[in-house]
Amino acid sequence: MWYRDPGDASPVPVYDVHFCVVAHDDGKNSGMRRVRRRGLAHEAADHIRESIFDGRAAPGSALREVELAASLDVSRGSVREGLAILEREGLVRSEWHRGARVIELSPSDVNEVYTVRAALERLATISAAARMNAARLADLESLVQAMGRALEGDADGSTLLALDMAFHDRIYETAANGRLTDAWHGVRSQVRLFQLIRIERDQVDYRDRLVPEHHDLLRLMSRGPSEELARAAEEHVDSARRTLVHLLERDPDHPRS
Amino acid sequence: MWYRDPGDASPVPVYDVHFCVVAHDDGKNSGMRRVRRRGLAHEAADHIRESIFDGRAAPGSALREVELAASLDVSRGSVREGLAILEREGLVRSEWHRGARVIELSPSDVNEVYTVRAALERLATISAAARMNAARLADLESLVQAMGRALEGDADGSTLLALDMAFHDRIYETAANGRLTDAWHGVRSQVRLFQLIRIERDQVDYRDRLVPEHHDLLRLMSRGPSEELARAAEEHVDSARRTLVHLLERDPDHPRS
DNA sequence: GGATGTTCGAATGTTGACATTTCGACAACC
DNA sequence: GGTTGTCGAAATGTCAACATTCGAACATCC
Numbered sequence: 169m170w171y172r173d174p175g176d177a178s179p180v181p182v183y184d185v186h187f188c189v190v191a192h193d194d195g196k197n198s199g200m201r202r203v204r205r206r207g208l209a210h211e212a213a214d215h216i217r218e219s220i221f222d223g224r225a226a227p228g229s230a231l232r233e234v235e236l237a238a239s240l241d242v243s244r245g246s247v248r249e250g251l252a253i254l255e256r257e258g259l260v261r262s263e264w265h266r267g268a269r270v271i272e273l274s275p276s277d278v279n280e281v282y283t284v285r286a287a288l289e290r291l292a293t294i295s296a297a298a299r300m301n302a303a304r305l306a307d308l309e310s311l312v313q314a315m316g317r318a319l320e321g322d323a324d325g326s327t328l329l330a331l332d333m334a335f336h337d338r339i340y341e342t343a344a345n346g347r348l349t350d351a352w353h354g355v356r357s358q359v360r361l362f363q364l365i366r367i368e369r370d371q372v373d374y375r376d377r378l379v380p381e382h383h384d385l386l387r388l389m390s391r392g393p394s395e396e397l398a399r400a401a402e403e404h405v406d407s408a409r410r411t412l413v414h415l416l417e418r419d420p421d422h423p424r425s
Numbered sequence: 426m427w428y429r430d431p432g433d434a435s436p437v438p439v440y441d442v443h444f445c446v447v448a449h450d451d452g453k454n455s456g457m458r459r460v461r462r463r464g465l466a467h468e469a470a471d472h473i474r475e476s477i478f479d480g481r482a483a484p485g486s487a488l489r490e491v492e493l494a495a496s497l498d499v500s501r502g503s504v505r506e507g508l509a510i511l512e513r514e515g516l517v518r519s520e521w522h523r524g525a526r527v528i529e530l531s532p533s534d535v536n537e538v539y540t541v542r543a544a545l546e547r548l549a550t551i552s553a554a555a556r557m558n559a560a561r562l563a564d565l566e567s568l569v570q571a572m573g574r575a576l577e578g579d580a581d582g583s584t585l586l587a588l589d590m591a592f593h594d595r596i597y598e599t600a601a602n603g604r605l606t607d608a609w610h611g612v613r614s615q616v617r618l619f620q621l622i623r624i625e626r627d628q629v630d631y632r633d634r635l636v637p638e639h640h641d642l643l644r645l646m647s648r649g650p651s652e653e654l655a656r657a658a659e660e661h662v663d664s665a666r667r668t669l670v671h672l673l674e675r676d677p678d679h680p681r682s
Numbered sequence: 683g684g685a686t687g688t689t690c691g692a693a694t695g696t697t698g699a700c701a702t703t704t705c706g707a708c709a710a711c712c
Numbered sequence: 713g714g715t716t717g718t719c720g721a722a723a724t725g726t727c728a729a730c731a732t733t734c735g736a737a738c739a740t741c742c
Contacts, residue, residue: 205521205522205703206521207521207725207726208725208726209725230693232692232693232694233693233694234692234693234694242726242727243726243727243728244694244727244728245502245725245726245727245728246725246726246727248694248695249506249509249725252506252509256513258604258607262694264463264464264694264695264733264734265693265694265695265732265733265734266693266694266733266734266735267693267694280602280603280604280605281604283548283552283602283604283605284545284548284602284604284605284608286548287544287545287547287548287605288541288544288608290544291540291541291543291544295540345537345540345541346537347515347537347538347540347541347611347612347615348537348540348541348544350515350611351541351545351608351611351612354604354607354608354611355604355608358604464695464696465695465696466695487723489722489723489724490723490724491722491723491724499696499697500696500697500698501697501698501724502695502696502697502698503695503696503697505724505725506695519724521703521704521724521725522702522703522704522723522724522725523703523704523705523723523724524723524724
């Protein structure tokens with residue numbers, strides 16, 4: 169028996185099953201690798217997260233448990249747990265008996281997030297370089313090439329952003345440090361939010377630097393760990409920080425398209 | 426009306442009120458600063474955390490929600506939320522429909538935790554140095570002096586550890602970067618667990634290095650940010666890592682006293 | 683008029699009951 | 713003998729109802 173009525177558009181059991189294909193295996197892996205079940209809390213978190221990135225949930229707006237529970241068709245408990253997940257990611261702030269709100273982004277937040285990110289990326293890049301091999305290198309290289317193709321094809325911002333994030337995710341994956349990945353996930357969603365703003369309001373700079381900077385990182389990583397690589401990783405993040413602070417100070421309110 | 430029966434030993438309302446005295450104000454602040462209410466989830470998390478540090482909950486042992494709910498006299502929901510808090514701190518691992526367990530500590534975990542900690546501490550120390558002032562310096566100095574007194578008085582390990590942790594907490598506080606503090610809290614409890622092991626099984630080395638290393642950090646911080654300071658902070662953490670890996674590889678099982 | 687106390691509604695915090703999944707033991711089969 | 717299938721207990725995931733808190737509008741008092 170299921171919790172939800174099967175009369176829904178998609179008559180799947182509520183305890184949803186997620187088939188996660190390992191996206192970047194060596195080509196020898198013929199199909200699915202592991203099956204993960206996550207529960208409604210993660211499902212709810214995904215929906216809410218998406219609505220924040222979409223702009224449907226504006227920064228500062230309240231995320232009421234009953235509303236969300238009704239709109240997502242799950243109980244308040246699951247919504248509550250989902251909101252806790254988003255709070256861990258820094259997308260949401262909640263206070264005692266005052267509910268949860270979408271975070272608001274100020275220049276000082278940019279500094280906080282990107283300063284921490286620089287420290288993490290420094291470690292991740294060096295750790296990844298120490299564990300680099302041909303397959304991983306080729307994988308990263310294909311991502312950079314995809315960036316190039318996307319730029320020539322005049323792809324929209326979200327495509328570029330997805331490739332950008334994927335590149336860095338792979339680095340953390342290669343670093344193979346669970347605690348480091350956890351720390352990254354603590355700022356990742358915020359970084360994505362900021363990069364979204366950056367792409368919206370700075371069409372030129374981002375597109376000019378996307379391929380060269382990532383290509384440089386890749387080249388340095390292929391030569392193993394070095395202080396030069398660490399510096400490059402920090403600078404890659406810090407230049408993004410400077411750009412964002414500049415953008416936000418010029419025009420604090422962000423009119424979404 | 427209260428949820429709990431007032432017949433308890435401490436007849437306080439369940440929605441407990443916590444008076445947080447700012448512990449290290451400049452002496453001019455006469456008393457309490459802010460009142461925080463946290464809810465039962467945090468309360469439950471505190472209890473469980475303590476039982477992990479005490480050794481009552483051994484590494485790898487299951488933390489059953491019903492048991493904890495009964496023993497803490499709260500509902501399963503609150504225990505559940507508390508366990509989620511501890512999972513955020515890395516003290517607990519939980520899997521879908523398989524419950525939560527106290528983490529087990531292997532040498533590879535030491536490497537993960539202390540590598541990340543080194544990266545965070547590097548940033549925190551430099552940020553703190555940039556915001557250092559006389560009052561904060563004096564505060565840190567008094568902590569180092571307290572360490573010295575504790576050593577001469579042959580204090581037990583937990584006292585030394587508390588001072589050690591307090592020293593580093595103050596650094597993060599001085600850095601005044603919320604995201605950095607969050608990341609630190611993601612490994613802090615694990616660091617504390619490891620340091621507990623270190624103190625238990627290495628009475629000499631830790632006590633010898635406690636004061637000199639912290640004094641060095643303090644001296645360098647007082648001169649403002651520098652690459653030398655960054656290196657010292659990293660090395661301070663990395664030497665702890667090396668010691669712990671050594672200890673754990675010699676004697677993987679830790680017989681608690 | 684302005685500050686203070688009160689009341690009320692809307693939201694969250696908490697709880698216990700129910701549905702689902704997991705994992706072991708045991709039996710049946712090849 | 714080893715593998716496979718079934719059953720059941722024990723645990724977690726989920727839900728809906730209740731208790732508590734917060735904030736603001738209103739009335740009251742100086």
